Amino acid sequence: EVQLVQSGAEVKKPGESLKISCKASGYTFPNYWIGWVRQMTGEGLEWMGIIYPDDSDTTYSPSFQGQITISVDRSINTAYLQWASLRASDSAKYYCARSEAGKGTAFFDYWGQGTQVNVSS
Amino acid sequence: SVLTQPPSVSGAPGQSVTISCTGSSSNIGAGHDVHWYQQRPGAAPKFLMYGNHNRPSGVPDRFSGSKSGTSASLVISGLQTEDEADYYCQSYDNSLSGSDWVFGGGTKVTVL
Numbered sequence: 465e466v467q468l469v470q471s472g473a474e475v476k477k478p479g480e481s482l483k484i485s486c487k488a489s490g491y492t493f494p495n496y497w498i499g500w501v502r503q504m505t506g507e508g509l510e511w512m513g514i515i516y517p518d519d520s521d522t523t524y525s526p527s528f529q530g531q532i533t534i535s536v537d538r539s540i541n542t543a544y545l546q547w548a549s550l551r552a553s554d555s556a557k558y559y560c561a562r563s564e565a566g567k568g569t570a571f572f573d574y575w576g577q578g579t580q581v582n583v584s585s
Numbered sequence: 586s587v588l589t590q591p592p593s594v595s596g597a598p599g600q601s602v603t604i605s606c607t608g609s610s611s612n613i614g615a616g617h618d619v620h621w622y623q624q625r626p627g628a629a630p631k632f633l634m635y636g637n638h639n640r641p642s643g644v645p646d647r648f649s650g651s652k653s654g655t656s657a658s659l660v661i662s663g664l665q666t667e668d669e670a671d672y673y674c675q676s677y678d679n680s681l682s683g684s685d686w687v688f689g690g691g692t693k694v695t696v697l
Contacts, residue, residue, distance in 0.1 A: 499686070501630075508586060509622070509630065509673050511686035526683040559629055567684060568677055571620035573641065575629045 466490040468498075468560050468576035475582045476550050483546035484579045486560030494518035497563040498543040499572060500534060504556040512558075514566050515543060523566060550583045557581070587612060588674050588689035595695040596664045604692045606657040606674035612687055614655035617677040621650060621659050624691075625670040633672070634659065661694065669696045 471485040486498060499514035513524040517536040524532070535544045543560055558579050561572035589607040596602040606619060613619055621634040632641055637652040647668075649660045657676075661668055674689040 508691040509675075509688040511675075511688065514686070523684075525685050527685075561630075567686075569618045569636065570677065570686065571618075571632070571635045571675060572622070572630075573632045573635075575631070578629050 466562065466574045468562060468574055470558075470560060470576040470579045473580040473582070475584070478552055478583055478585055479549050480583075481546070481548050482550055482581065483544050484558060484581070486543045486545075486576050488541045488543070488562070491562075493541040494538060497566045497570070498534075498536070499561050499563055500532075500543075500545045501559045501561060501572075502528075502556045503559065503578075509559075512545070514563065516566060517543070521566070550581075552583050552585075555581060555583045586690040587678055587685075587687040588676060590672075590674060590689035590692045592690070593693040593695065595697055596661075597697045598664055598666065600664050601660060601662045602664060602694060604659045604661075604672050604674075604694070606659070606676075606689050608655050608657075608676060608678075608687075610655065611680045612655075612676045612678040613652065613657060615679060619650070619652050619657035620675045621648075622673045622675065623670045624673065630673065664694075664696055666696050669694055 494517045500512040502510045512528045515522045515534045560576040562574040594602045622630040623633045624630045634650045638650040671691045678687045
């Protein structure tokens with residue numbers, strides 16, 4: 465059974481750094497892309513970026529380029545989303561999701577449960 | 586949002602509702618497929634439809650999709666109370682500012 469299990473909720477202050485995780489199981493991790501999607505409270509889905517674990521090929525949404533870093537650790541089948549300096553506007557729920565492709569006809573077939581991030585002074 | 590959806594649609598149990606997803610020549614009109622997700626309250630999005638009209642295993646055939654020109658549609662026939670959720674379309678966009686996965690703003694389906 466394919467599963468994406470994300471790390472727990474976080475409460476941070478502006479300016480702090482953060483790294484959240486997404487642990488995959490039930491499939492061959494290097495062979496599928498992992499993307500990250502933001503959902504602010506009461507709002508829709510926003511694509512942030514995507515990574516191919518086999519070679520760490522990464523594409524960022526122009527809207528998030530330079531604000532986040534996406535990475536993987538193949539040894540533990542885990543993808544990460546990190547911020548060097550959080551802002552209050554980063555408060556949202558973040559989902560990881562799996563895809564067979566990184567662009568074009570790509571879609572997300574499995575989703576993690578989401579990680580709530582709250583940034584407040 | 587790059588893809589435009591109606592904020593809400595509603596219908597009585599057993600009726601049909603249609604959710605539109607309108608894009609442009611840089612995404613749907615460029616030939617990129619449209620995919621759909623269902624998000625029930627408090628839950629993660631769930632994969633509902635891919636490649637404009639294909640249902641993943643386990644998705645009831647009450648859900649159907651289509652695409653024409655710069656738009657796509659999701660139809661829920663025989664509406665059931667469990668269909669009450671937010672629905673999002675998704676495609677791919679090639680523009681001058683770069684390439685992007687794009688989502689619609691979401692449509693809330695209410696079962697009356």
